[in-house]
Amino acid sequence: MTTDAPTTAAPYGTPETPRVAVRGEARLEFDPEIARIGVAVNARGTDRRSALEDLTRRNSAVLDLIKSYGDSVEKLETGAFSITPELTRHGRGERVRAYHGRVHITAELTDFTALGELTTRLADLDLTRVDGPWWALRPDSPAHGEARRQAVLEAVQRAREYAEALGAQLSALVELADLGAENADSYAASAPAGGMRMAAFAGADSAEMAPALDLEPQRQTVYAQVNARFTMTPPRL
Incomplete structure (x- = not known):
């Protein structure tokens, strides 16, 4: 008993069923859906305990301010924390002159009107630095x-x-091969050129709140690319 050997399609088609291979591309622009800002809260004390207490107080004030915007804030996260001694020469040895504390916070907002007000209020706080916004889908x-x-x-x-x-x-x-569709401005990328950076230092006059920033959302480019192979009827040459 014999069986017919399985037939395999020619990889590049045949005269009866020619193949055509093409690439499809799309580059579209959309309004951003979220904006992320980074906040660095700093503190300084003559001893470790006072630096920690000052940092804790400032950190709580920043978190409370961000949380006061309710549903406008989609995500709030605390990142790196550090307490670093500042050394100074004293005679033949070294001694600790002061301690510097820092904690990093990131916040994602969906309400861009609230974003302008929040960034201004954060930057108006003492020893607080604000970076961003980074727009994304x-x-x-x-x-x-x-x-x-x-x-x-x-x-x-x-x-x-x-x-x-x-x-x-x-x-x-x-065949249809997906070569990827991704946001041209990656969500996890570093700050783009022109990103806002503001800092407030000790002694800043915050008796009257600074006016809210007028922020224009940056349009996001989405790129997609596919490879496709088709068969077609015999051509009329």
Whole structure:
């Protein structure tokens, strides 16, 4: 008893079923969905305990201020914390002159109107530095799916135009390879050029709150790319 050997498709098509390979691309712009700011809270004391107490007080004030914006704040996280002695020469040895404390906080906001007011109020606090904002789309934003769909549509359109130039028509999709769709301004990237940086130092007059910053959200570019292979009817050459 014999069995027929399985047939395999030719990798580059045949005269009866030619293949066409194309690349589809899409580059779309969207309004950002979130903005992230970084806050560095600093403190200084002549001894370790006073530096810690001062840092704790300032950190609590910053956290309370950010939390007061309620649902406008989507995420609030505390990052690195440090207490560092400042050494000075004294005779033949060294002695601790002061202790410097620092804690880093990051906050993500969805209300960009509140963002301008919050950044100003944070920067108005003593020994507080504010960096940002960094604009971004959420990882699961519909914008990424829209870019992928546009890339596929372009691939189909490009392949159809090649086939029609030969007097043929597309007959089947053989392969669709996703080369990635990502936000051009990565969410985890460092601060882009032109990012805001503000700092308030001890002795700043905060009797009257500074006016809120007018921040213009930065449009986000989403890029998608696919490779596609199709079979088509025999061309009329």
